[in-house]
Amino acid sequence: MSNVPLVRRAIAGAALAHNAAAVQIPMDGQENQWTPAALERAGSTLKALNRMAKRPPVHILFEDISYTVNSHKGEERILHNVSGEFRSGELTCILGPSGAGKSSLLNILAGYTSNGVTGRISVNGHVRDMRVFKKLSSYIMQDDLLQPRLTVLESMRIAADLKLGKELGKAEKELIVEEILQTLGLWEHRETRSERLSGGQSKRLSVALELVNNPPIIFLDEPTTGLDIVSIRQLVVLLRLLSRQGRTIICTVHQPSASLFTLFDRVYVLAKGMCCYQGAAPLLVPFLSEVGHVCPTTHNPADFVLETLLGDGESAAQMTELCQNGKLCRKLDRLTTRGGRKPVLHSDESIQRIFGEHVAKEQTQKMEFPTTFITQFSILSKRMFVQTKRNSISLWIQLIHHVTSAVLLGSIFFGIGNDGASPIANFKFCLSCLVFFMYTYIMIPILLFPMEVRLIRREYFNRWYSLKAYYAALSFATVPVMFGLGVLFLVITYLMSGQLLEWNRFILFSVIGLMTATCSEGLGLAIGSAFSVTNGSIMGPALVSPLLALCCYGMGFGPYIEGSMKALMSASYLRYGLTGLSLALYEQRAYLDCSMEFCLYSDPRLLLRDLGMTNDHYYIQIIGLLAFTVVHRVLAYFALRYRLTAEFSNKFLSYISKFLKHR
């Protein structure tokens, strides 16, 4: 990490600063203390964040940005050649009526959306290089979710381990974590699980997590949505303090109150995809007067501008023309806006010089992420184990599901395992075990994974770790529960159904059962990555039903299965599972006991012949299941990768609309 020496340097005076640290943002009920002057004073004593704020200031300029999407109505233009700039040391608010294109603009500036975008974005005078920009910026999305069963402190420690790497020692990371939490008023809630935090605390934790590596630019989409007035104020006050340390902070806000509006340095107003104003917040009212809309002194300027824009299209067009669609910025003397304090902003030349050096340094760095694959894998696996362990309700449900299903199957097929009179029933037992593993392990990821995708979206976009490391950890973390419960199910059913008590048969039977579960889980992950819970719940069963039909085909007339059908059957991974289970029970086995006068299938070879499995080998079934497991998991990886980028839904919709148009 290139900021590590900076942080190290910053931490050199740790003991001193530790004592002086942690000016808390006044919480609940103390909001009236937050006059702008008080904020400035507090900002200068935020030791932890000040010390870390040594990364290059970032100044974003964007010109003629247009954004087009393909929807069912055809091509739709969301943004129309908008321009503007956002500067270091300023808190900027993007305002506008619903559907104006605020989130779209933020997504484009943060680099989350690039498909269908034209125009130029430069960072400190250089064309934006996404590889470098992503290391400098953090994006906190509107519907960000936190890891629910981790405490505030655990979440922060994991963020520090992932984002600061190994070059910083444990003590140094602890110091950073503590000071950020103190500053954000979360220290007293450090042992609270994220799922139990209030809305305002959750938002603050989202910000805290992204502050760990001290990004010079932070984007926030609707950070105030769903918060009460006190929490909103606390959050905006915090953002203002952070901007005062030289950060560029840009957020979209729906309808700020008058007192909240005064906390923003810069306002960017959008309506119908066009810029209607950009510049200093206090200059918005004079600007509106210029187009004939005099804001009454008792009125909130933010409300007034929204009412004006919603009133008639003419005012919006006039405003767009006057500000040249964002090219003209209304500037205020910075010394005045900052209450006489020296501005944090650097001159353009110094910004360019610092940034140029920083870019060169970042580019020479080989590592795309702050930590190695192995470190990411071990941190993420540990986090998943902790989450699984703490989700006791889910564990209990799974345990009860496995045990009751096993007892039910064992009772239905009780003691038939070695009876030559009921081998078909025993074959059905194999089929039932197969169906159990298939449905259970397909449905769990289909139902749970879409939520997980939402959980990791911010972390993945903000480059906490690589998708490969996450995916490897995910595949690994489910193994203990699956194997533990799977073996329990197999032991119960195997014993109750009276199968031959031979270790090797039980192991061969179990290996196939567990491999079917692993393979099905891969398919479930692929479906869960690509679809929502609702669509996935339809897709899953719809997809496996034909696979199930193919796997059972030929029962009773095995020797007469047509070649083409055999080829089709080999495309169903369930066929390998069913054959593997049957071979585990019947291959190389002596005649079965016969409880009746005549048992047609006392000779197990006859049974395998009529099932069409005479020429099959156990190891081929293992290879088949392994191959399908790899295919499913690779599919799931790519589905997840596409899902985690905003482009996916755009592309998907555009294909659908093109398809419909051509019909």
Ligand SMILES: Nc1ncnc2c1ncn2[C@@H]1O[C@H](COP(=O)(O)OP(=O)(O)OP(=O)(O)O)[C@@H](O)[C@H]1O
């Ligand atoms: N991928 C897309 N496909 C189709 N339409 C889209 C897409 N993305 C955005 N839009 C449309 O673009 C317009 C602007 O959307 P955007 O989310 O940027 O608005 P917004 O100003 O943030 O609105 P709100 O304040 O309600 O969140 C909306 O009409 C939305 O339906």
